C-alpha cells in the first residue's frame with residue numbers, strides 16, 4: 175500500500191491520525207469523459223471520442239469500484255471494443271502489481287510491472303493514490319478517468335453509436351433523480367460504510383460507521399420487500415453499485431472489516447436480491463471470489479497481521495431467488 179508523491183512511489187498506509195481514527199477516501203484526480211463526439215463531458219477536458227479499440231480498462235477483480243466497470247463492459251457488449259488488464263490480488267509495498275497469478279491479465283500497452291507506472295505515464299509528476307479502475311486512452315496516451323462512478327456512466331451510453339448494446343440502459347432519464355438520491359444514500363453508508371468500519375482505528379469511529387451501515391441495510395431491506403430492484407421492476411445503475419458491495423459482504427466484510435451485526439444471508443430480501451442480480455447472464459463471470467478474498471485478507475496487514483485467508487464461508491449464489499413474482 176502506498177502512493178505517488180511528485181511521480182515517486184512511497185510505501186505508506188492510510189493516515190487516520192488527523193481524523194480521529196476515521197478513514198477518508200481520497201478524491202479521484204483524472205476526471206475527463208469519453209463522449210460520442212469527443213466534446214468535453216461534465217468535468218475534465220475534451221478530446222476523448224468514443225471509438226472501438228481506442229480505450230483500455232485497468233481493473234482489480236477484487237475491487238468493488240472496478241467491478242462496476244467490468245459489469246458494464248460485459249452487459250453493454252463492450253468486451254470486443256474495450257480491452258482489459260487485471261492486477262494481482264495482493265497489494266503490498268509496490269501497490270497494485272502485474273505479478274503472475276491465476277486471473278491476472280498483464281498490461282499489453284506498457285508491459286508494466288506496477289500500476290503506479292501507468293499513472294506516471296499519464297502524468298510524470300503525479301501526486302496521489304494509485305487506484306483502480308483506470309480508463310486509458312491509447313490514442314492520446316493518457317488516463318481519461320480513474321473514477322468508477324463516471325466510467326460506468328460513459329459505458330452506459332457513449333459507445334451506443336459504435337456498436338454497444340443499445341437495448342441496455344441503466345440510467346433512464348425518468349429515473350435519474352431517484353438513482354442519484356439512492357446513490358447519495360448508499361455510497362456513504364454502505365459502499366464506503368464497509369471501508370469506514372474496516373479501516374477505522376478507534377472504537378468510536380468503528381462503531382459510528384458500523385451502526386450507520388446496518389441502519390442503511392435495514393432501510394434497503396424494507397425497500398426490497400415490494401420492489402424487485404431498488405427503483406422498481408428494472409435494474410438500474412443504483413443496483414449495480416450496491417451489488418458489488420453485497421457480493422463481497424459475507425465472504426469478506428463480515429469477518430475482515432468487522433461488519434458483523436448480521437450477514438446478508440440473514441436478510442431475506444437483500445439475499446434474494448443479491449442472487450437475482452448475480453444470476454443476470456454474464457454477471458457471474460465478473461465475480462472472482464478467489465481474488466476478492468485473497469486481496470482483502472492477504473493485503474491489509476494492519477487489520478489481519480497473519481495474512482491468513484479464511485476458507486469459508488460456503489455461499490451458493492445460484493440457488494433460486496423467487497423474486498420474479500415481484501415484477502409480475
Ligand SMILES: N[C@@H](CCC(=O)N[C@@H](CS)C(=O)NCC(=O)O)C(=O)O
Nearest residue numbers: 237238239303304305306320321322
Ligand atoms: N473513487 C474511486 C475509488 C477506487 C479505489 O479506491 N480503489 C481501491 C481498490 S478497491 C484502490 O485501488 N486502492 C488503492 C489505494 O488506495 O492505494 C472509484 O470509485 O473509482
